[in-house]
Amino acid sequence: MTRKRLPNALLPLLFGISLSAHAATHAGFPLQESADTGGDGTVKQSDTNAYSLPQSNLSMTKRLDFSVGNSFFRNPWVEAPASTTARDGLGPLFNTNSCQGCHIKDGRGQPPSPDETAVSLFLRLAVPADPETDAEVLRTHGFKPAPVYGTQLQTAALPAAKPEADLVLTWKTQTKTLADGTHVELREPIYTIENPNYGPLPEDLLISPRVAPPMIGMGLLETIPISEIEALADPRDTNGDGISGKLNQVWDLATGQTVPGRFGWKAAEPDVHQQSMGAFSGDMGLTSSLKPATDCTPEQKCDRFTDGGQPEVSDKIANFVTFYAKSLAVPARRNMDDPSVQKGAQLFNETGCAACHTPMHTTGTDLERPDLSEQTIWPYTDMLLHDMGPALADGRDEFLANGNEWRTQPLWGIGLAQTVNPQAGFLHDGRARTLEEAILWHGGEAAPAVARFSELSAENRRALLDFLNSL
Numbered sequence: 001m002t003r004k005r006l007p008n009a010l011l012p013l014l015f016g017i018s019l020s021a022h023a024a025t026h027a028g029f030p031l032q033e034s035a036d037t038g039g040d041g042t043v044k045q046s047d048t049n050a051y052s053l054p055q056s057n058l059s060m061t062k063r064l065d066f067s068v069g070n071s072f073f074r075n076p077w078v079e080a081p082a083s084t085t086a087r088d089g090l091g092p093l094f095n096t097n098s099c100q101g102c103h104i105k106d107g108r109g110q111p112p113s114p115d116e117t118a119v120s121l122f123l124r125l126a127v128p129a130d131p132e133t134d135a136e137v138l139r140t141h142g143f144k145p146a147p148v149y150g151t152q153l154q155t156a157a158l159p160a161a162k163p164e165a166d167l168v169l170t171w172k173t174q175t176k177t178l179a180d181g182t183h184v185e186l187r188e189p190i191y192t193i194e195n196p197n198y199g200p201l202p203e204d205l206l207i208s209p210r211v212a213p214p215m216i217g218m219g220l221l222e223t224i225p226i227s228e229i230e231a232l233a234d235p236r237d238t239n240g241d242g243i244s245g246k247l248n249q250v251w252d253l254a255t256g257q258t259v260p261g262r263f264g265w266k267a268a269e270p271d272v273h274q275q276s277m278g279a280f281s282g283d284m285g286l287t288s289s290l291k292p293a294t295d296c297t298p299e300q301k302c303d304r305f306t307d308g309g310q311p312e313v314s315d316k317i318a319n320f321v322t323f324y325a326k327s328l329a330v331p332a333r334r335n336m337d338d339p340s341v342q343k344g345a346q347l348f349n350e351t352g353c354a355a356c357h358t359p360m361h362t363t364g365t366d367l368e369r370p371d372l373s374e375q376t377i378w379p380y381t382d383m384l385l386h387d388m389g390p391a392l393a394d395g396r397d398e399f400l401a402n403g404n405e406w407r408t409q410p411l412w413g414i415g416l417a418q419t420v421n422p423q424a425g426f427l428h429d430g431r432a433r434t435l436e437e438a439i440l441w442h443g444g445e446a447a448p449a450v451a452r453f454s455e456l457s458a459e460n461r462r463a464l465l466d467f468l469n470s471l
């Protein structure tokens with residue numbers, strides 16, 4: 001692949017990022033010239049199934065593994081005992097009965113509308129921890145689970161059990177006025193936990209709302225060498241650009257060690273496998289070898305229910321699901337020749353979005369996954385944690401991520417989010433109905449970039465959004 005080379009030295013290195021010699025740049029950041037956002041495995045489909053395809057460079061035999069994994073991701077798990085022993089053991093407490101129930105069409109979830117119950121959005125729970133007396137649980141969980149209710153609020157249960165509680169969501173709206181007088185309405189979620197079925201909730205309960213993120217490109221993100229991510233980190237902002245990306249350090253269950261975190265809205269999981277087994281355990285009440293317990297506490301007496309085997313998700317099925325989760329391809333860019341899209345790409349760099357949404361990475365080598373190896377990819381994330389200000393804060397720590405911090409969300413494929421799931425919301429809790437709302441919620445380290453966005457002319461704001469929609 002040949003790329004046009006610009007004289008990098010002539011361009012202002014505004015944000016002190018080292019540039020690849022292979023990419024064209026603007027304002028010190030790379031400009032994507034190839035439509036193949038996910039490297040050689042990119043897929044050229046932009047309809048409602050755009051997120052559901054395997055890496056296009058996956059071998060025929062591996063495509064079979066992908067379809068087996070797909071069936072365990074998509075089809076519901078059931079109560080044990082059942083004739084379908086491979087997929088029984090659901091619950092007794094859970095959020096929903098399939099991965100697809102939250103990752104809708106392999107895309108993101110949504111906050112519930114007024115008459116619906118929350119499914120693809122749930123609350124993680126915790127209580128304040130003491131760094132000394134709670135050192136062990138902080139090392140292995142990253143937070144202190146709530147007594148009785150555990151690590152997340154499970155709003156569904158088998159018929160013979162009671163769900164933990166009901167989650168009720170209401171909205172408070174506010175209007176933001178941009179420099180040219182344009183008004184944008186923003187809505188902020190307010191959560192109430194009603195009908196707790198296992199005793200009163202702790203007074204000092206900490207909640208963190210999370211909506212299911214899209215599943216595309218996970219294997220590629222896992223294959224970015226950690227050294228490349230570490231090189232972007234600047235926890236004390238020594239380069240003085242106001243952006244201090246921090247790498248989370250989390251517990252790896254397989255090795256029993258602290259390792260860098262990559263997945264989840266606060267990068268609290270080291271890899272796709274542990275994240276997926278966490279989902280089986282916490283979201284669906286299913287045990288695996290890696291996570292032999294669910295989020296049931298002794299007070300919830302889940303032992304009285306028949307289990308679906310030990311573990312309930314066999315190693316074979318666990319590996320198929322992880323393979324699937326690592327193999328969903330990234331869709332190709334669209335409309336790259338549109339002048340507004342091209343202008344928007346430059347504005348994205350000039351405005352400072354690219355300081356966190358790092359446009360380009362090169363994956364390392366995974367001998368078992370040549371399709372994911374040595375790929376030039378355009379995920380638009382540094383995989384690091386940033387202080388996003390009080391408006392987005394959850395006030396609940398997770399390992400090194402504090403209550404203000406979130407991991408930069410990848411932007412690849414984001415233009416198709418609502419083609420895949422028309423109800424999809426943006427940001428960690430799905431509060432933003434549009435990309436513009438998502439941008440306007442940014443604060444903290446991103447405040448200067450958002451101020452620059454708010455000062456753009458209507459035409460230039462449109463261009464930036466056209467660029468995002470072409471991703």
Ligand code: HEC
Pocket residue numbers: 073095096097098099100101102103119120121122210211212213214218262263264265266272275276277279280283284321322325
């Ligand atoms: C009840 C809803 C729900 C279900 C069911 C669910 N997920 Fe998720 N998933 C989420 C949420 C919410 C997150 C973000 C978690 C966080 O930030 O802690 C997530 C994150 C992920 C991620 C990481 C995404 C990223 O961008 O970092 C992967 C991979 C994933 N889930 C795989 C799965 C698999 C595999 C299953 C089925 C075994 C599954 N999920 C079932 C809601 C769900």
Ligand code: HEC
Pocket residue numbers: 243265348351352353354355356357386388392406407408409410411414425426427428429435438439442445446449450453468
């Ligand atoms: C300081 C780092 C930083 C800067 C600068 C920044 N972002 Fe973000 N961005 C984030 C983080 C972190 C999130 C996730 C926040 C959350 O979910 O609460 C995010 C989320 C988003 C989302 C929603 C993604 C999704 O999947 O829901 C969009 C869209 C977005 N950013 C676009 C932009 C644009 C456009 C700019 C420039 C005007 C920008 N960002 C500047 C860090 C940053």
